[in-house]
Amino acid sequence: MKVMKKAIATGLAFTLAAGTLVGCGGGDSSADTKYELTVSGIGGSLNWLPVYIAEEKGWFEEEGLAIEDALFTNGPVQMESLSSDGWDIGCTGIGGVFAGVLGYDAKILGSSNTDDGTQYVFTRNDSDIVKAGQGNNSINDEIYGSAETWKGKSILCNTGSVTQYVLVKMLEGFGLTQDDVEFVAMDPATAYSAFIAGEGDACVLTGSGGTFKMLEETDKYTAAASGPLVDSGLMCSFVANKNSYADEEKYEAMKIFMKVYFETMDWMKENPDETVTYCVDMNDENGSTMTEDTARKYVEADTYYTLDEAVAMMEDKAEGTDMSVMENNMTDVLDFFISVGNYTEADREKFAGHVDSKLLKEVQEGAGTQAE
Incomplete structure (x- = not known):
């Protein structure tokens, strides 16, 4: 069962309102669908792979969630579409996080994986x-x-x-x-x-x-x-459209999305060979051919977090600071971008407080209840 997929955005002029996103796949959603969510990401990226696999497996539909993809070539372009409410929740790297938070007041909902293994x-x-x-x-x-x-x-x-x-x-x-x-x-x-x-x-x-x-x-x-040798601390994260996050129905849909996403990452760790095959297929569909050997190295280059690890990074304080481990890592990178002129000291203050662990903690609590 395929979901509708939006075309990859290749320029800054890309907007949802102008109708430049078009369906490029089949569109047969479950009759039991209760929620709908537009999810953005970087085509072919490691943090998009769990979404791709869950779509191919039909796991979102099984949970009553219909997903529409909005794929982009990089984080800043991905975040620009927030000006037209182009999507609800996105998977992105640190550049996209900063562009989303500082440009569009997006919420940071957690991290999915390290993002320094290919640098x-x-x-x-x-x-x-x-x-x-x-x-x-x-x-x-x-x-x-x-x-x-x-x-x-x-x-x-x-x-x-x-x-x-x-x-x-x-x-x-x-x-x-x-x-x-x-x-x-x-x-x-x-x-x-x-x-x-x-x-x-x-x-x-x-x-x-x-x-x-x-x-x-x-x-x-x-x-x-x-990246790992210099201890960069880079990671990929989830960001939410502030308007969608404030909408009760979209918020519940995001919880389902996160639940399936982290369950898919658990499945990937237990099924590495099948994960590599899906990675090859994903990149083929994205227009970037990848051999099985390269795909295996690509998948193994970074580490996917468990749900408990992701929550802990948002809850545990970094040593010597009042910030969480996650926010402290991000602020260190932001300080670098400030030093090279991409952002200002005022942006550092503006960035504070955008990491919100509420949704992911509720997903964790729900997973614990089901396990019992």
Whole structure:
């Protein structure tokens, strides 16, 4: 049973009101459907995979929930559609979280998975960075290079992005700043193409394309650092349209969505081979062909949270702060974006208080009741 799927948004002019979202799948929902929800996400992403699987399995319909997909190419474009109430709840990365909260007063309802497993800093094997070896970085001994070998290097990296965040964190471990290197602004796909063509001393990549291709070419390239090695704390999260969140019926629909989503992630952990097959199929439908081997690496790159873990991050206080672990991690990343001029100090204050654990705690309590 297929649900209606909205087309991928490829430009900033995308709006629901203008009718640019069109159905691209079958539309046969359950006769017992009680709730309806428009769910947004990034096409082909790891945090969209549980939605894709649950749709294919018919698990939303079994719970009386009809899902309509709204897929986008990146978080900021995804959040822009909130200006026209384009969707109710969304799965997104940290860039989308900030755009949604600071631009449209969206609510943060929890996190689904880590989002640093596909972010890598690469250099060539014959680089003096590699020759300097490991053990010189205060954040992690496994990071390659030294302050002397990184200083002045030309690095291809997307500006104002999580890749830049990973790069800056790595440099901090050497006692350096971005001003100590030559930062060349390029999106990941362009950076990958340019680097293999001989440009730059290093490049920072993310996603399922260039990252895994370069990881396989160990005879040419070395992964000098990564998101996990620099302890980036990046994660993918759920954000809600503030108007939908305030609507009683939509709120109940979101609870069903979250219940099915986390149950699907539990199923994925128990069925890794079938999960890989679904990942290949999802990316094929999204227009980005992925081999089974690459899909397996992609799925294993990040960690999906359990429902209890997701709630704990929103409830437990970060050491030395009054913020939850989740909000503290996000605020650290926001401080970085403020430092590079993407946001202001006023935005830091505006961001506070948007993490709301109420809905996810109610899902957790319902799951506990059912388990009893």
